Amino acid sequence: MPELPEIEALASFLRDRAVGRAITRIDVGSFSAVKTFDPPLQSLFGAEVTGAGRFGKFLDLDVDGLHLITHLSRAGWLHWRDSLPPAPPKPGRGPIAVRVHLSPEFPQGPTSGFDLTEAGTQKRLAVYLVRDPQEVPGIARLGPDALSLSADQLAELLVTARQQIKGALTEQTLIAGIGNAYSDEILHTAKLSPFKIAAKLTEDELARLHAAMIAVLTDAVQRSVGQKAATLKGEKRSGMQVHARTGLPCPVCGDTVREVSFHDKSFQYCPTCQTDGRELADRRLSKLIK
Numbered sequence: 001m002p003e004l005p006e007i008e009a010l011a012s013f014l015r016d017r018a019v020g021r022a023i024t025r026i027d028v029g030s031f032s033a034v035k036t037f038d039p040p041l042q043s044l045f046g047a048e049v050t051g052a053g054r055f056g057k058f059l060d061l062d063v064d065g066l067h068l069i070t071h072l073s074r075a076g077w078l079h080w081r082d083s084l085p086p087a088p089p090k091p092g093r094g095p096i097a098v099r100v101h102l103s104p105e106f107p108q109g110p111t112s113g114f115d116l117t118e119a120g121t122q123k124r125l126a127v128y129l130v131r132d133p134q135e136v137p138g139i140a141r142l143g144p145d146a147l148s149l150s151a152d153q154l155a156e157l158l159v160t161a162r163q164q165i166k167g168a169l170t171e172q173t174l175i176a177g178i179g180n181a182y183s184d185e186i187l188h189t190a191k192l193s194p195f196k197i198a199a200k201l202t203e204d205e206l207a208r209l210h211a212a213m214i215a216v217l218t219d220a221v222q223r224s225v226g227q228k229a230a231t232l233k234g235e236k237r238s239g240m241q242v243h244a245r246t247g248l249p250c251p252v253c254g255d256t257v258r259e260v261s262f263h264d265k266s267f268q269y270c271p272t273c274q275t276d277g278r279e280l281a282d283r284r285l286s287k288l289i290k
């Protein structure tokens, strides 16, 4: 799932390529992905893209005061197309949820634009067209953005959090922007067990957690921004120390990265760096992931 750094990079990419151009057409390949009906998507036709930004893991395209907002969910992505075919994608078939056509970058240039796609059978990608981003329920519920938090603010948020720190970091209503991958990386950098209860972290542990959160996310944003949409996923993976690296050596201490899995979710950690060498049992995850 794309998280704060990838969404930031996609917004930056759209600021470069889409801002200043008009939306000429929108094809809907998956009607269930479009969550709003007023204003209709047609109200974007002819309007100019004036900005692109991010709310937590939501991508926001500002189209002259209207906001086309996307939550890519687990398997969604944005694909830039230098040239779009005239025929619309067939609804209900293939991965394209929504295709946005933009006016040519130069006179007589090709129609370029982007596809919002979703792989797999679980269709959870969501697109909203709203006058105010706060009309999107998931945005209205967001906690403060992870990159905006001071150490004191983070400590204040966690003091009442009775859940395990892995769950707290990924709870969007508490802290916006972090998902499974970057929470693994942040906890590894902070040398914290994912199962520690958030409210019980010591002052020293909170300071390490805050420093790691800012460092990991800032580094990932710096590596991601400037990448093309197509190369972002590879960049994300190459920067990981423990996430999705089960069985590989920890780059810090050389211990073998372990995995905890539960239903269709899994996460990774290094025992030497994070849990005093102890292996974590899978069943304890039932308390962690609802």
Ligand SMILES: [Zn+2]
Binding pocket: 250, 251, 252, 253, 254, 255, 270, 271, 272, 273, 274
């Ligand atoms: Zn290690």
